[in-house]
Amino acid sequence: MRFVLKTRYGQDIDLFRHNGQRFWYALLLVALLAAPWVLGDFYVGEVSLVFIYAIAGIGLMLLVGYTGLVSLGHAAFLAIGAYAHAWLLNHGWPFPASLAAAAAFTATVGALVGIPALRMTGIYLAVATLAFAEIVEQVITRWESVTGGYRGMAVPPAELFSVSLLDVDVFYYVCLAVLVACLIAALNLLRSPSGRAMVAVRDSEVAAQSMGINLARTKTLAFAVSAGFTGIAGGLLAHKIGYLAPDAFTIVLSIQLLLMVVVGGLGSMHGVIYGAIFIGLLPQGIALVRDAAPPAVAQIPGLEPGIFGAILILFLIYEPLGIHGRWVKVRQFFTEFPLYRKATHRRQRSYLRTERVR
Amino acid sequence: MEVLQLLISGLSLGCVYGLIALGLVLIYKATETVNFAQGEVMMLGAFLAYTFVNVLGWPFALGFVATLAVMGVVGALLERVLMRPMLGEPPFAALMLTIGLGFVLRAIAGAAWGNEPHTLRTPFAGDVLRFGELVVGTENIAIVLGTAILCGGLYLFFRFARVGIALQAASQNQLAAFYVGIPVQRVFALVWALSAMVAATAGVLVAPVSLIDPLMGFIAIKAFAAAIVGGFGSLPGAIVGGLIVGVVEQFASRYLPPGFGDTSAYIILLVMLVARPEGIFATLQRKKV
Structure with missing residues (x-):
């Protein structure tokens, strides 16, 4: 257990609490930079996919975990980012400019979705984002001159500083760099007044409004930023999958993204990373089990989403704080060893009341 | 004549949306959670009926009653095992849980019945009635009649049974309802059972029109639109919303360019949420501090 005596405000908002953290994060970064030399091409590709999921997860976490707005339609933002990026590349834009423009475009769409969402809370918002995602899917299917419709759309090979992104290792480093940049941007946003306002809105809209927070501005900003990050992830995902088709961005993907932030742990950026690792590696794990299982079990259609659903249910009932919450509890158990009290993390139950008149 | 034909098929489709929405609203009214697995519960009911009627060869009426009974137990079990631990947790967690359940x-x-579509043997499918130029499938009539009977029954139940009032109390303030002696948890189990039975009825009624397969539950997404148009939390609103969504969908897919038919429900939903989020039959008031 380490106590940090804070003597300056700068220490309070510092991204790292003490030098020990700086050391370990630097070590992690070195390990990630060295990974392509150790891992085979297949695993390097899988880890890049985990990075892409993590970038999308940052966006969704800002919205769900920090602002408290549930979105069931984030696959739509992923799709918009992917198609915008591929379209711009096809029209001769260089990779960095195209990715940035795709992110900006997705953020604009996110802000537009956010405006009607201001009046909704809870389930209404969840259902509205779901409807939005369905409409986007239809638009992508029907707008053939831009998206190629059902036939899909090939993602042109891109270059960064005249190095081809088709190379697995190069793509890995690009994803890593974008992920680190996004993480730093998100963490900086969260310690700024705008980020603090988001957390305040999550905890109590009424209290936040009383303290002078502009609800409309905060929620729209949260939607725009969230969509922007997801758009970046979409652009990278386009390169990863190589060929865009509308059936790659269905509601199942939206729910997988939501599963990622819930299983990782709502309200923490660590949770995003844990969740992304979980989501990225689970299909591999299921494939391993499937090979070992008897054919009668292995052939069940929809087995994979079923297992996803079961894991989601178990986490929600037994560990609502996700992997990150479990890790915090385990760490606390050891740092306070004989004195750990289970009640420290007991959740406060709040029973529902409504304003319904009939 | 074409308009009338479209209207009739729209109404029968709308009744199906309305019935699913009814199950959603029942649960929402009592427990403040939205059951995103409502479509899957309906699918389960349809498969059960298929098992009883087609596989075991029971007469349709007996199979239907058995389906209702089994689905009631299933609904109560879902509440007891999955939803009760979520009592007092944030509504978002319960919502996510129902998604996982779906x-x-x-x-x-998929494991039990496979992925191929099945057809349910019913006494009311396959025939047509002719009124002049108008051709109406008997299954459409059965859907409308079944919905009407079910709604009448539910109305009487909530009008005359004390449970209806208990349900309202439990939804307005869970803790206070518990303190005044309403068995809140048992009311919730009952509502889940009731909702599963309504969903099973919807599944049996829709089975002759759309085939039974594990993905049939996805039409519940359109039932959300129905529930919101009617004002989430109002039982007649759910049916009215369902009818509106069904009729608009039929007309949109006939007269508008392709793509609008499938999305019309979502467009109605978004327009409704922007214009009048509380729905046609408003049951919410602005929160006062």
Whole structure:
């Protein structure tokens, strides 16, 4: 257990609490930079996919975990980012400019979705984002001159500083760099007044409004930023999958993204990373089990989403704080060893009341 | 004549949306959670009826009653095992849980009955009635009649049974309802059972029109639109909303360019949420501090 005596405000908002953290994060970064030399091409590709999921997860976490707005339609933002990026590349834009423009475009769409969402809370918002995602899917299917419709759309090979992104290792480093940049941007946003306002809105809209927070501005900003990050992830995902088709961005993907932030742990950026690792590696794990299982079990259609659903249910009932919450509890158990009290993390139950008149 | 024909098929489709929405609203009214697995519960009911009637060869009426009974137990069990631990947790967690439940139910159905579509043998399908130029399938009539009977029954139940009032109390303030002696948890179990039975009825009625397969539950997404148009939390609103969504969908897919038919429900939903989020039959008031 380490106590940090804070003597300056700068220490309070510092991204790292003490030098020990700086050391370990630097070590992690070195390990990630060295990974392509150790891992085979297949695993390097899988880890890049985990990075892409993590970038999308940052966006969704800002919205769900920090602002408290549930979105069931984030696959739509992923799709918009992917198609915008591929379209711009096809029209001769260089990779960095195209990715940035795709992110900006997705953020604009996110802000537009956010405006009607201001009046909704809870389930209404969840259902509205779901409807939005369905409409986007239809638009992508029907707008053939831009998206190629059902036939899909090939993602042109891109270059960064005249190095081809088709190379697995190069793509890995690009994803890593974008992920680190996004993480730093998100963490900086969260310690700024705008980020603090988001957390305040999550905890109590009424209290936040009383303290002078502009609800409309905060929620729209949260939607725009969230969509922007997801758009970046979409652009990278386009390169990863190589060929865009509308059936790659269905509601199942939206729910997988939501599963990622819930299983990782709502309200923490660590949770995003844990969740992304979980989501990225689970299909591999299921494939391993499937090979070992008897054919009668292995052939069940929809087995994979079923297992996803079961894991989601178990986490929600037994560990609502996700992997990150479990890790915090385990760490606390050891740092306070004989004195750990289970009640420290007991959740406060709040029973529902409504304003319904009939 | 074409307009009338479209109207009739729209109404019968709308009744199906309305019935699913009814199950959603029942649960929402009592427990303040939205059951995103409602479509999958309906799918389960349809598969059960298929098992009883087609596989075991029972007469339709007996199979239907058995389906209702089994689905009631299933609904109560879902509440007891999955939803009760979520009592007092944030509503978002319960919502996510029902989404997970939907995936699990779909996988279970795929494992038990396979992915090929099945047809349910019913006494009311396959025939047509002719009124002049108008041709109406008997299954459409059965859907409308079944919905009307079910709604009448539910109305009487909530009008005359004390449970209806208990349900309202439990939804307005869970803790206070518990303190004044309403068995809140048992009321919730009852509502889940009731909702599963309504969903099973919807599943049996829709089975002759759309085939039974594990993915049939996805039409519940359109039932959300129906529920919101009617004002989430109002039982007649759910049916009216369902009818509106069904009729608009039929007309949109006939007269508008392709793509609008499938999305019309979502467009109605978004327009409704922007214009009048509380729905036609408003049951919410602005929160006062």
